[in-house]
Amino acid sequence: MLGRTxxxxxxxxxxxxxxxxxxxxxxNELAVVMALGIDTHKDxxxxxxxxxxxxxxxxxxxxxxxxxxxxxxxxxxxxxxDALQRMLSMAPRMLYLSHxxxxxxxxxxxxQGVSDVLDYISRNHQLRTNFFMLIxxxxxxxxxxxxxxxxxxxxxNSLYSSILISEKKWAATGKVTLQQFVNELKQSGxxxxxxxVQLNGSSAEGQSVExxxxxxxxxxLQHAGLGVFKGDRLVGWLGEPPSKTxxxxxxxxxxxxxxxxxxxGGIVGFTVNRADTSLDVMLSAENIPRFSVKMEIExxxxxxxxxxxINQPSAIEALERSIExxxxxxxxxxxxxxxxxxxxxxxxxxxVLHRKYPQVWKTYRSHWGExxxxxxxxxxxxxxxxRIGSIIQPLNQEVDEK
Amino acid sequence: MQNITRKEGLQEALPILISEFIENMKTRFGQSGDIIxxxxxxxxxxxxxxxxxxxxxxxxxxxxxxxxxxxxxELTNQSPDDRVRMLKDLTITMGKxxxxxxxxxxxxxxxxxxxxxxxxxxxxSLYVGTEKLKQRGVEEASSQSVVRGPxxxxxxxxxENTALVRRRIQSPKLRIEERKVGEHTHTQLxxxxxxxxxxxxxxxxxxxxxxxxxxxxxxxxxxxxxxxxDHRYSPFPTVYNSERPDVIASAILEGRIAILVEGTPFxxxxxxxxxxxxxxxxxxxxxxxxxSLVRLLRYLCFGIALLTPSLYIAISTFHxxxxxxxxxxxxxxxxxxxPFPAFIEAVIMEITFEILREAGIRLPKSIGQSVSxxxxxxxxxxxxxxxxxxxxxxxxxxxxxxxxxxxPAFNVGISVRILRFGLMAIAASFGLYGMIIGLIVLGLHxxxxxxxxxxxxxxxxxxxxxxxxxxxxxxxxxxxKKYMGKVKS
Numbered sequence: 095m096l097g098r099t100x101x102x103x104x105x106x107x108x109x110x111x112x113x114x115x116x117x118x119x120x121x122n123e124l125a126v127v128m129a130l131g132i133d134t135h136k137d138x139x140x141x142x143x144x145x146x147x148x149x150x151x152x153x154x155x156x157x158x159x160x161x162x163x164x165x166x167x168x169x170x171x172x173x174x175x176d177a178l179q180r181m182l183s184m185a186p187r188m189l190y191l192s193h194x195x196x197x198x199x200x201x202x203x204x205x206q207g208v209s210d211v212l213d214y215i216s217r218n219h220q221l222r223t224n225f226f227m228l229i230x231x232x233x234x235x236x237x238x239x240x241x242x243x244x245x246x247x248x249x250x251n252s253l254y255s256s257i258l259i260s261e262k263k264w265a266a267t268g269k270v271t272l273q274q275f276v277n278e279l280k281q282s283g284x285x286x287x288x289x290x291v292q293l294n295g296s297s298a299e300g301q302s303v304e305x306x307x308x309x310x311x312x313x314x315l316q317h318a319g320l321g322v323f324k325g326d327r328l329v330g331w332l333g334e335p336p337s338k339t340x341x342x343x344x345x346x347x348x349x350x351x352x353x354x355x356x357x358x359g360g361i362v363g364f365t366v367n368r369a370d371t372s373l374d375v376m377l378s379a380e381n382i383p384r385f386s387v388k389m390e391i392e393x394x395x396x397x398x399x400x401x402x403x404i405n406q407p408s409a410i411e412a413l414e415r416s417i418e419x420x421x422x423x424x425x426x427x428x429x430x431x432x433x434x435x436x437x438x439x440x441x442x443x444x445x446v447l448h449r450k451y452p453q454v455w456k457t458y459r460s461h462w463g464e465x466x467x468x469x470x471x472x473x474x475x476x477x478x479x480x481r482i483g484s485i486i487q488p489l490n491q492e493v494d495e496k
Numbered sequence: 497m498q499n500i501t502r503k504e505g506l507q508e509a510l511p512i513l514i515s516e517f518i519e520n521m522k523t524r525f526g527q528s529g530d531i532i533x534x535x536x537x538x539x540x541x542x543x544x545x546x547x548x549x550x551x552x553x554x555x556x557x558x559x560x561x562x563x564x565x566x567x568x569x570e571l572t573n574q575s576p577d578d579r580v581r582m583l584k585d586l587t588i589t590m591g592k593x594x595x596x597x598x599x600x601x602x603x604x605x606x607x608x609x610x611x612x613x614x615x616x617x618x619x620x621s622l623y624v625g626t627e628k629l630k631q632r633g634v635e636e637a638s639s640q641s642v643v644r645g646p647x648x649x650x651x652x653x654x655x656e657n658t659a660l661v662r663r664r665i666q667s668p669k670l671r672i673e674e675r676k677v678g679e680h681t682h683t684q685l686x687x688x689x690x691x692x693x694x695x696x697x698x699x700x701x702x703x704x705x706x707x708x709x710x711x712x713x714x715x716x717x718x719x720x721x722x723x724x725x726d727h728r729y730s731p732f733p734t735v736y737n738s739e740r741p742d743v744i745a746s747a748i749l750e751g752r753i754a755i756l757v758e759g760t761p762f763x764x765x766x767x768x769x770x771x772x773x774x775x776x777x778x779x780x781x782x783x784x785x786x787x788s789l790v791r792l793l794r795y796l797c798f799g800i801a802l803l804t805p806s807l808y809i810a811i812s813t814f815h816x817x818x819x820x821x822x823x824x825x826x827x828x829x830x831x832x833x834x835p836f837p838a839f840i841e842a843v844i845m846e847i848t849f850e851i852l853r854e855a856g857i858r859l860p861k862s863i864g865q866s867v868s869x870x871x872x873x874x875x876x877x878x879x880x881x882x883x884x885x886x887x888x889x890x891x892x893x894x895x896x897x898x899x900x901x902x903x904p905a906f907n908v909g910i911s912v913r914i915l916r917f918g919l920m921a922i923a924a925s926f927g928l929y930g931m932i933i934g935l936i937v938l939g940l941h942x943x944x945x946x947x948x949x950x951x952x953x954x955x956x957x958x959x960x961x962x963x964x965x966x967x968x969x970x971x972x973x974x975x976x977k978k979y980m981g982k983v984k985s
Contacts, residue, residue, distance in 0.1 A: 117927070118813045120838060121831040126816075126824065151829030192817030193824055222817065248825065 122148065125187035128164060128250035131235030132211050133200035135170050139211065141177035142168040142236035144250050145185060162303055163247050166239045174214045191220040195254040197227045197272065198235035198291065204321065204328035209279075212326075216276060223273040226257050229328065231290035231318045238291055241300035241313055253315060257289065260317050265350035265366075266337040267317045279326055282459055283444020287340060290318040290331060324438040324463075332432070339428035342421075343387055343441045345371040351396065354417045360400025362413060367480070368392040373446045381454055383447050387429075389421060389475040398488040405486050414477045421475040429471050439466045508598045510619040512576075514544050517614050521546060524603060531606070536561060539568030541579065543615045546602070551609035553628035560589045561613075576618035583613070584622055592625025607682065627655075634660070637739045637761075639906065645781040649739045650761035654684050657741070657756050657763065661688060664745035669693075675706065683714040684758040688744075693751040698767055698948045702753055717757040717764050724755075724766070726946045731911040734947040736768035743777045753948075767947035769954050771967045773908040774798070779970045788969040793902070795968065800899035801912045805842045806923035806931055808892045813838050814927030830886040839924035841885050845893040846917065848875055853897075 129144040143166065150163040167184050171177030178189060197215065199208055215221055230238045239249065246252035261269040268289040278286040293313060299305055300313025320337040321328050332340065341347050347369040353361045370390040375383045395404070395413070402409050432440065444462050448455040458465050511517055518533050525531050534554075535544045538561060545561075547554050567586055571579050584593050592610075596602050597620050602612050609627030634656070637649025650657045658672055673687040687706070689699060705724040714720060721735045722728075738744055739761040744754045747765045755764040765772075774794045779787040811818050812827060819827065834841060852871040856864045876894075879885045896916070903909045915938065922930040945952035955963040965971040 118837075118924075119816070121812050121816065121824075121828050122834065124816065124828070126828065128821075146825060146828065148825075148828040148832050151825055151832065190816065193821045195821060220817070251821070 119188065119190075123187055124148075124190040125185050126190050126193050128193065128248055129196045129198065129239050129253065130191075130194050131198040131200070131230070131239045132174060132203060133230075133234045133236060134203045134206060137170050138172040139174055139177055139203075140168065140170050140234075140236065141174055141181070142166055142239050143178070143181060143189065144239045145189070146248065162242065164249060166236070168236055174211055175218070191218065192222060194221060194225050195250045196257070197225055198230050198238045198253075199227065199288075200230050200235045201232060201328065203235075204229045204288070204323075207326045209326040212272070212276060212279075215272060221272075223276075224271050226254060227270050227272060227275055227288055228253070228257070228291045229288050229321045231292040231321070231331065233292060233297075237293060237297045238315065240297065241293065241315055242303055242305045243315060244306045244311055249315075253291070256315070256317065261341075261346070262348045263350070264317075265341045265347045266319060266334045268320050268337075268341070268346070278442065279323075281442070281445055283439065283446075283448045283455070283462060284442035285325065285438040285440050286323045287320045287440045288323065288328075290321050292316055292318045320440075322432065322436050322438050322440055324436060329436050329438060332428075335424065336428040336431060339425050340432075340440060342369060342371055342389065342425060343373065343429065345369075345373075347371075352393075352417075352420075354413065354420050356400035356402055357412070357416075358400060358402065362395060362400060362402070363397035364393040364417065364479070365396045366391055366393050373441070373443065375443070375447050375450050377451060377454060381457075383451070383454065383458075383469060385443050385446065385469060385471045387425065387471060387473045389425075389473070391417075391421070391475060391477045392480050393417065393477055394481040395479060395483060399490075401488060401490060404482060404488065410479050410482070414479055417477045417479075418475045421477070422473045425473045425475075426471065429473075433467050433469070437463055437467045439463075443469060443471075508600065510597060510599065510602070510614070510621060512617055512619055514542055514614060514616045518544060520599065521602070524599065534558070538579075538583070538615065539571050541571060541616060543613060545611050545613050546606055547611040547626065548606060548609065550630070551628075552606075552611050552626040554611040554624070554626045557588065557590060557611055557613075557624050557626060560587060563587075576615070577620065579615055580618055580620050580622060583615070588613075588622070588624055590624045590626065594623050596621050596623050604682070608684075631656070640738060640740050640743070640776070640904070642776070642778040642781065645778055646740070646742045648741055650741060650744075650756075650763060652759050652761060654686055654756055654758040657761070658686055658688065660741040661745050661748065661754070661756075664741060665690070665748060670748070673703075677706070677709050677711060677720070678714040679710075679712045681713040681715065685714075685720070686756040687753060688748055688756060689753040690748055690751065693749065694753050695751060698950065699753060701948050702755075702766060706755075714757065716760045717755065717762045720755060720757060721764055724948075726948065730941065730945055731914045732770070732942065732945060732952070733773070733905075733907040733911065734766075734768055734945060734952060736765040736772050736905070737762045737907070738765065739763070740777055746777065746780070767950035768952075769947065769950070770942065770945075770952050771955055773905040774903070775970075776904040784970050784972040788971070791968065791970055794904065797899040797902040798908075798912065801896055801903065801909070802916055802919065803931075804892050804896045804899070805846060805916060806919040807928075808889070809838050809842055809920055810923040810927045810931055813924065827886075827888055830888050833883045834886050835884070837924075838889075839920065841889050842892070842920055843917075845875070845885055845889055846896075846920070849893055849897055850913070 126146040127143045128146055131142040133140040144164050145167060147161065147163055147165050150161055167181045169177045169180040171180050181189060199211070203211065216223070241249055243249045243252035246255065257267060257269055260267045268287050270286070270288055275286050275288065278284045293300065294316040295313030297313070305311050305313055319334060320332045320340055322330050322332060338347070338350060347366065350366050351363065352366065353363045355361050368391070372388045374386050374388065376386065378384055398404060404410065429441065432438065439462065443466065444458070447458065511520065514535065521533070530549045531546065532549050533544055533546055535542065537543070545554055545557065565587070567582070571582060574582060580595065584595070596605055596612060602621060602623070605612055605623040610623045611626045612621050612623045614621040631653050632651050634648050634651055636647040648660060650660060662670060667690070669691045671689055671691050675685050676682045677685055685706070687702065702724065709720070709723045711719060711723065717737060721737070725734045727734055736747070744763050744765065748754055752765050752767065755766070774791060779791060816824060836844070852867065856867045859867060876890055880887045880890060900909050900912060903912065919931060919934050922934045926933070943953050943957050951958060954960065955967040965976050
């Protein structure tokens, strides 16, 4: 009995040893891809991968030879995986895609359509679905992945955190993950948007570490508004104010800044601390949908550059009203603009209709692209000014009184 | 066997003559120098007292027998048997006196430190309780020290130990059953329990198991523990031990049964439950909220001590996608240039640590310190600088070791140490998948264990809501008016 027990334990142990850890990969056998760039090429796709140069990350001295912490490999292939395979002819380690932080698509590719590329990206089990997607505005994705950035010595991380912070505080960029993009693409009542990124400076200068050795780096990566997609094709770019509008309507604004003119000339600046938007749809008697955007905004005054008597509640109320007017007017204008110019439902109005009146939606579904252009949208904003800062009266007014 | 045949060859009943008695005793004990035969006269009657120097102290007995009392004159007039009775009833001032009529009785008494008085003319001798062993006084318990709470620890003397418990439970319901085990050692054993609180089934089971013990010698309570535990091959202890009288008293008050063994300060408690090994007596001496949090911390430490190295191996060699990206980049940087796979690295470090621990534990304190300094320097710094191991692995091994020390019961710490290596091997071969299977097996094993017929995981599996007040947490005493932990099979 004991003999049999020992034998079976031995056999089971040998099972562990002989099967040999087949999916094991040590950390120092990996080339971690931090960012992936995809461009069009006459032979298919040009793929560039920003890979962690791990020996440069070593904390101990000796391993490092003073080169940069990332290497960007470039290769061409009929398909994206084909190009990635070919990359192994240059890279000494297995490419590991699970930690991709940003996927940059070249503008040409975006204009041709991104579905084919995204098919691989979504199909591959290694890739997560929560990395950010960007479009290289007026350029190639590979250029974006070749810039040495300050602060974060891994450029992909720099790009990643700048998307986070600009989305949070500036509200004119889009923090769009693969998951979100594909959802918006596949829903019949919405079109996706993607944030653009461009080089501020020359590509050649940005490639060397000399770039960040200067107090004012000659080449920087810059976010450049939102790209509007119709289906899977990029159809145009929005400037800063329309980009903000899109984020307001999609309820993605956390905080941003703005200004409004005073009745007596000059301007008052404000910070938005909370913005809450709800989209709704009503049906008219003829079953024509009519959309409404309701916005609740809480703002703080951050700079007063005109002579108003701000300690009067009426002055604050007047300011609130004029901010509301500005919002109503601008947002309505920008939405119209998108409707007319691109006919792309990046506000997901179709989905709102679909959810509220599924029956009505059925009649629009097949030709929503055209119908969207003629939909009317009302904007109602409500602004509340919460704080006016550490001083009360504008400095220039106090000067006048003396 | 030889012993027994020799014994059988000897006559059992005591003789009448002193000279014959002494001669026979000397044959039985050989020429052992520590056995003292002191001959004296009671009035006119010759007598001899026999004791072992160092174990018994018959000073007061000798004084009592040397008193020039009129009783001794009367003694001469009595018949031999009445003399014994008279001595016993009137002369001897000691508390514990009895009659011994056979050599084995005499032998046993002399060996346990009593003094035997043999009077010429009768084959009935007297034994007098004169045990007096030079022993360690009650000192602070070194294996389970507390910040707040009694400092006393048990000593090597069984009597002293039972008294320490009795002093805490002054109840007539506290019962002590004594017996002797060990063919050669005749070690005294005391089973202590509260009548009415202790489960009779558990008690009967314990008695049966104690009766079944066939051992030549019992020098420490572990001899008994190994004989009475339910599962010989489980890494988990199913018998609790402590050298603190307050812990034992509280266990007895919870309805558990304590087994005290002569010669060791470590007292056994059955039935022992899994939760018990995570409780410290101090939990009850500090505020309940703090005690509850500390208790949770201990369960966390159990998890850390058991799992950290294997989790590190599994995640860093199979599931890199689970790491936050920034952590991954920093880990990759550290592992760069390390020549071994993570598993080998972990095993090297763990074994080195076990060596250090083993080396430090038995060394004199002054040398132990230098061992730990060399250990920290060599392993902590030099190995990382030389690129043999990664800094992260040093952190993993150290946190594992420290968490291991945070477990209040040393013996559950041992189980964790053993299981850790198994889990590391599984993690290295099958990743998290293997670890989960390993943990499921471990869970099943824990649930299958019993201690004296009581399920080991009691209060979790089978779940007992009432006893949750003192299991994972320790709630306020207002919530625990009755003894919650009364153990039932």
